[in-house]
Amino acid sequence: MYYPSLLRVLSVVDSTGLEKVEEFSKLDFNILIAQWGEKLINFGIKVLIALIVFYVGKLVANIFAKAVVKMMKKRDVDPAVVSFLHSLMNISILVILILISVSILGVQSVSFAALLASAGVAIGMGLSGQLQNLAGGIIILLSKPFRIGDHIQAGTVEGTVDAVKIFHTVVRTFSNQLVYVPNGKLTSNEVVNFECEEYLRNSWTIGIEYDEDFEKVKAVLMELLEEDNRILKDPKPYIVLSELADSSVNVMVRAYCKPGDLWPVYWDFNKRVYEEFNKRGIDFPFPQLTVHNS
Secondary structure (H helix, E strand, C coil): CCHHHHHHHHHHHHHHHHHHHHHHHCCCHHHHHHHHHHHHHHHHHHHHHHHHHHHHHHHHHHHHHHHHHHHHHHCCCCHHHHHHHHHHHHHHHHHHHHHHHHHHCCCCHHHHHHHHHHCHHHHHHHHHHHHHHHHHHHHHHHHCCCCCCCEEEECCEEEEEEEECCCEEEEEECCCCEEEEEHHHHHHCCEEECCCCCCEEEEEEEEECCCCCHHHHHHHHHHHHHHCCCECCCCCCEEEEEEECCCCEEEEEEEEECHHHHHHHHHHHHHHHHHHHHHHCCCCCCCCCCCCCC
């Protein structure tokens, strides 16, 4: 009883298929290929123009950015501000050039904005840390906990501040390694600046044997301190007997110097103490254990 309706459906399908075949047979493939070729050439020209605009724009922008940096340096702008603004200009120019290139390719700015908005949640989650670093860079510029060239210690990183960028601060370690520390980390953790004060204190603990004359040792150490012109006379250095340890009498020496002389003074004094004590017959202690027979 369903056969007549099924036949009507098949007849409709057969007639539609025949119409499709007839329409396809009427197509002129030469015209179609010519149209596709023309569209492909037009798109290729747009790609070429977009690339030229991007690279020429980047070249001009770099020249402009260098001119701005040079002008700021002539006006004695804080080097940290100069490096931060230079980094900010580079990123802003790159974003603008990408938008211009995309619009040349025919992508509408509204469509592009809608695409960014649709991916906004994922992008926001991915950039949340970078936004914190950007805010940290601004805080560093405003509060100025350190400047370019300062000797700082941030966690396990110690060295000289080389640049303050938009997302990170470049620290050059004393082994000449560049460490990129996120700005957010610098503003949320402790940072030691060794350059913010006029002078710093060096401290040594020197062990001598129990049978040595403390006043003689003190006079020798004071003589070594006075011979070093890098050690400040004010505040005055001082020497005290700090501890009666198990195998030694520990003498503590404290002296002040300028921040740039901190480590050279420390290492030189160690060497001079070792040489002078050996020359004057002052013995250094070594761990020892006395055993008594009961």
